Amino acid sequence: MNTDKHWYLFCYDIRDQKRWAKVFKIIKGYGEHLQYSIFRIRMTKKQLEKLRWQLTSIMDVEDDLMIVKLCPTCAKRIIDSRDGAKWKQDVPSFEVF
């Protein structure tokens, strides 16, 4: 089982408010909300497939989903006016509060 992780941009266009809210809630369980319908997520292939499966059951044919996989170098080159630094940092393997 491969546990390698990559950055992904998840962009969607959903024509119905209710569905939009459901999709939003699910993706929040995976990553960080960047802009109106854009998330950034760092995950394994398995997590990606699980997320796509969860979304399929909600989204309609008229909705769109675009997934951009970023290689490590691309991720570091992202220009982000709000917080460019976070793209360069490693994701922690544990957290202490």
Added chain:
Amino acid sequence: MSINITNEGFFNSHFLAEKTRDNPLIRVMALHALAYCERLFYLEEVEEIRVADANIYAGRRLHEGLDKGSKKYTLELASQELGIRGKVDYICTNAGELIIYEHKKGRSNKGNQAWPSDYLQTTTYGLLVSEHFNRPVKELRIRYHADNKTIVIPFDLNKAKNEILKAVKRARELRSCLQRPPVNVPENLCRTCSLAPVCLPEEEHFAAEGKEKPVRLFPAEDERRVIHILEQGAFISKDGYQIIIHLPDGEKKAISTAHISSLVLHGNVQISTQTIHFCAANEIGIHWLSYGGHYVAALQRGAGFVQRHHRQYDAFCKPFFTTLLIARLCQAKVENQLKYILRLARAKRSTPVQNKKTLEATINAIRHEIKAIARIEKTLSKADDGDIVEYDKLTGEMRGHEGRAGREYFKALACILNLEKDSFLYFDGRNRRPPRDPFNALLSFGYALLYKDCVAAIQAVGLDPCFGFFHTPRSTAYPLALDLMELFRVIMWDMPLIASVNRKQWRKQDFEITGKQVWLNKEGRKKAIILYENRKKEKWKHPVLKYSLSYARTIELEARLLEKEWTGSPGLFARLRLR
């Protein structure tokens, strides 16, 4: 080839209490597993170990996303006569003919055939539908999406019935048995099997045939992360698919649940019932530790370990078996202690003469104990079943050797660290409950963290932590967790701790000293947790299996290898050594 699971998903029976009485209906997907590999069937359907991987989710998405055309119907069917149940997709043609239609994400078999497991699955659907409508279906169609092939199989009711009844009979035989069937399928099937990280087929071959080096199907790193909450008065709740940590100063931290492997609550930290339910349903562990670092409780979900516990009890009732395990465990522990001392001694050039002498004496003493344990192991392995062996006496002797070696080891550590008597970290031996000096407080706290991970690993593997083989039953700690821990004390805590002491990372302000007792305070605990967690994610090469993985994963691996000692491929547990 991949194993597809339909979106029927993991069936949750509302009638758990009734399950043991009647012969339960077998899911059609279980027959699919049975045709793929009997061991897979056993692991999933009998032991109820279910692991989803990328392929399985992709397969579910395929089913979810298919055009639900007008002529396609889905039915949930069960047949008492056949003893099976399942959710079926079928088509009714204009001419009124029934056709079973099944989608698979992978490739077809050689471009013109269905795989045996898919064949058995669709045949079963054919039978269910035929019985339901009281007329036979016309044909089975399996569409393989990866190579875009549709395999059409004419349906023969009598032939199908014979085949399915045979499979159901076999499934029931396996169900009533306590032993896992052996690994007995071609390697390529294992490579795409989602249960390989639990089954460890390569390690099994390695144990049996002494192959060069097993392929690693066991994940090298944790996919998700541990969250420690140290802040007293913090409150944990859930919002949608996020965990929210409410800190006492009003600050809130949100963490996506997909990335959490476990929550460790230190002391006075509250957690909502909804969060606990969510964690149980999503395989997120929860561990409660006291403020001082004592293990209090863990979240343990449902039953489902019945066969594993039975096998474990059976094995631990055989004194020959457990005494031999003890010998190997003690050897592993003491040899690792010795190797670490030798390594430290090599690295340190300027040791005062007086210390050098003590050091040499302790090293010799440890060597002596190792030899004594090795002798016992030899006697044991030569003994025949009929021989009268005084197991209790041997166990007692080994405990003595291990204990003496441990005391010498700490003496040697003190010697090598060579701290001044007035240094706040000065120590002259191990003491605990409660620790009496800062160094011992550090040792105790780190071991508590390690203990928590050993309990978690034992839970993940599904063994009963109450039954150990080396540690005596006491109600204050799980004996099996303490047993497993012996392999890791040096590697996972002593080593990073000594390194941090040498780097002068500790300050007197990290400790709370009250009379004769010493504890770490919040800052100190935080430092210790960071040190320990960083160690866990470091990778090393397993000296026996020869593949690299993180220390965190190594604990679970050793727990799985331990179970293999009594499930057919012994010889791999407790062989890990420092270089």
